[in-house]
Amino acid sequence: MRWSLQLGRVRGIKIQVHWTFLILIVWIVMMHASQGANALEVAEGVALVLAVFGCVVLHELGHALTAQRYEIQTKDITLLPIGGVARLERLPEKPIEEFWVAVAGPAVNVVIAVVLGVGLAVFGSIEPMRAALDVRAGFIGQLMWINVLLVLFNLLPAFPMDGGRILRSLLATRIDYARATAIAASVGQMMAIAFGLVGLFTNPFLVFIAIFVYLGAQAEAEHAQTQSALSGVLVRDAMLTEFHVLSSGQSLGHAAHELLAGSQQDFPVIDEDRLIGMLFRPALVAALKKRGSDTPISTVVRTDCLTVHPDEALAVALTRLRTAGCASVPVLEAGRLVGLLTLENVGELMMVQSALSRRDERGALAEIFATD
Numbered sequence: 001m002r003w004s005l006q007l008g009r010v011r012g013i014k015i016q017v018h019w020t021f022l023i024l025i026v027w028i029v030m031m032h033a034s035q036g037a038n039a040l041e042v043a044e045g046v047a048l049v050l051a052v053f054g055c056v057v058l059h060e061l062g063h064a065l066t067a068q069r070y071e072i073q074t075k076d077i078t079l080l081p082i083g084g085v086a087r088l089e090r091l092p093e094k095p096i097e098e099f100w101v102a103v104a105g106p107a108v109n110v111v112i113a114v115v116l117g118v119g120l121a122v123f124g125s126i127e128p129m130r131a132a133l134d135v136r137a138g139f140i141g142q143l144m145w146i147n148v149l150l151v152l153f154n155l156l157p158a159f160p161m162d163g164g165r166i167l168r169s170l171l172a173t174r175i176d177y178a179r180a181t182a183i184a185a186s187v188g189q190m191m192a193i194a195f196g197l198v199g200l201f202t203n204p205f206l207v208f209i210a211i212f213v214y215l216g217a218q219a220e221a222e223h224a225q226t227q228s229a230l231s232g233v234l235v236r237d238a239m240l241t242e243f244h245v246l247s248s249g250q251s252l253g254h255a256a257h258e259l260l261a262g263s264q265q266d267f268p269v270i271d272e273d274r275l276i277g278m279l280f281r282p283a284l285v286a287a288l289k290k291r292g293s294d295t296p297i298s299t300v301v302r303t304d305c306l307t308v309h310p311d312e313a314l315a316v317a318l319t320r321l322r323t324a325g326c327a328s329v330p331v332l333e334a335g336r337l338v339g340l341l342t343l344e345n346v347g348e349l350m351m352v353q354s355a356l357s358r359r360d361e362r363g364a365l366a367e368i369f370a371t372d
Contacts (some may be wrong), residue, residue: 013064013086014076015057025049044139051139052146053079055112059105059150060086063162066104070097075323090319095172095180102165106154109147116144158188160216181221188217230350235317236310238349239331239339245270246279246297253293255284265344266328268337269301275330275337277303307332308341318346 007015029042057077063086064074075087092098120126120140127141155163164184171180192214199206244258248271255267265281279301287300306324308317310333321329321341331339 010061011065011068013061013074015079016076017079048139048142048146051143053084055109055143055147055150056084058108058112059154060084062104062108063101064088066101067092070101072101087323089323090316095169095177098165098172099169102162102169105162106151109151109154113144113147113151116140116147120144156191156213157184158191158213158217159185159220161188161213164188164217164220185217185221188220189214192217230313230315230318230346233314233349234310235308235312235314235331235341236339238314238346239310239341240345241339243268243340245337247271248276248296248298248301250297251293252284252288252291252295252297252300255279255297256288256293259284266340266342268330268340269297270337271298274335275307275332277301278305278326278328278330280327305329309333310338314346317341318343 005017025046060077067088070092073089077084077086092101154161157163157167168180168184171183192210195206196210244264246255246267246269248269267279268275269277269279279297283300287295306326306329308329308331310331328340328342330337331341
């Protein structure tokens with residue numbers, strides 16, 4: 001994620017914090033100051049926020065490390081003011097796998113809350129939740145109850161919380177995955193509407209949560225529809241087979257001419273019939289501005305670009321393409337360039353499929369009415 005500072009790595013997973021996290025720190029300081037807290041109490045409040053987000057990192061690592069058991073890698077974990085986000089390379093394929101990956105995060109918070117609670121019971125006393133969440137309450141007690149709240153919040157059956165994924169995984173053991181997602185998303189959106197209505201009359205923060213949940217549920221449903229539409233479709237079904245290539249020895253001026261002459265945005269670059277990389281339109285435009293049209297393409301070409309196989313599942317390839325942040329990737333078969341896969345062409349394929357499916361539905365309805 002852009003504008004993020006890397007904090008370190010755990011098992012190859014990059015841990016980073018987004019700059020907007022500073023907004024939360026400033027808000028905590030202002031809240032304590034408005035309640036008459038002294039400098040030490042303000043420092044304790046900031047320390048509590050950092051401790052909570054440490055628990056959030058452990059929560060996300062619970063997801064990530066469980067996903068690794070199913071050979072699903074995690075690109076990074078990013079801390080935001082609203083919590084943490086773990087970017088998995090792909091979703092679990094089996095419902096039971098998604099169930100355990102989703103459960104692993106809240107389970108970490110349960111363990112933390114239990115350990116802190118046992119410590120308080122042995123060495124002190126456990127205060128009620130309302131008292132513990134006061135800004136002047138004990139540090140350990142606050143941290144324990146916040147972890148309890150994190151568990152309860154994340155188990156709400158609404159996307160993008162873990163509870164939504166748990167609900168979908170349980171439904172998917174009985175019905176189609178896309179249908180399970182649609183039901184789970186609908187539950188989440190109804191819950192979001194309820195949050196919003198309650199928030200209008202009580203706490204405006206609930207309105208913010210409602211918007212977050214509603215949009216998250218909608219995005220998850222759209223993603224599931226895309227995955228369902230691409231089920232069984234291979235890369236070769238969606239790839240461009242008529243496209244232009246550039247030679248590494250040609251100039252950026254020649255590349256600009258090819259860009260203007262047609263609709264192709266990105267170009268495979270070859271050297272003696274061997275693919276060496278891709279020239280993407282943003283890089284071409286930036287290089288023209290800085291270096292001029294006589295600059296060789298070889299100095300601008302991106303050599304670490306992603307490649308896909310024509311017999312690879314399109315849904316999997318599309319996830320890899322989006323994760324890599326590429327609009328197009330070359331398709332290689334036995335080391336030979338055979339096609340170009342672009343987001344635009346995948347969109348056109350889905351549009352054609354949708355049009356054909358609706359035509360088939362109308363045809364089926366016409367046959368039904370014709371028999372009446």
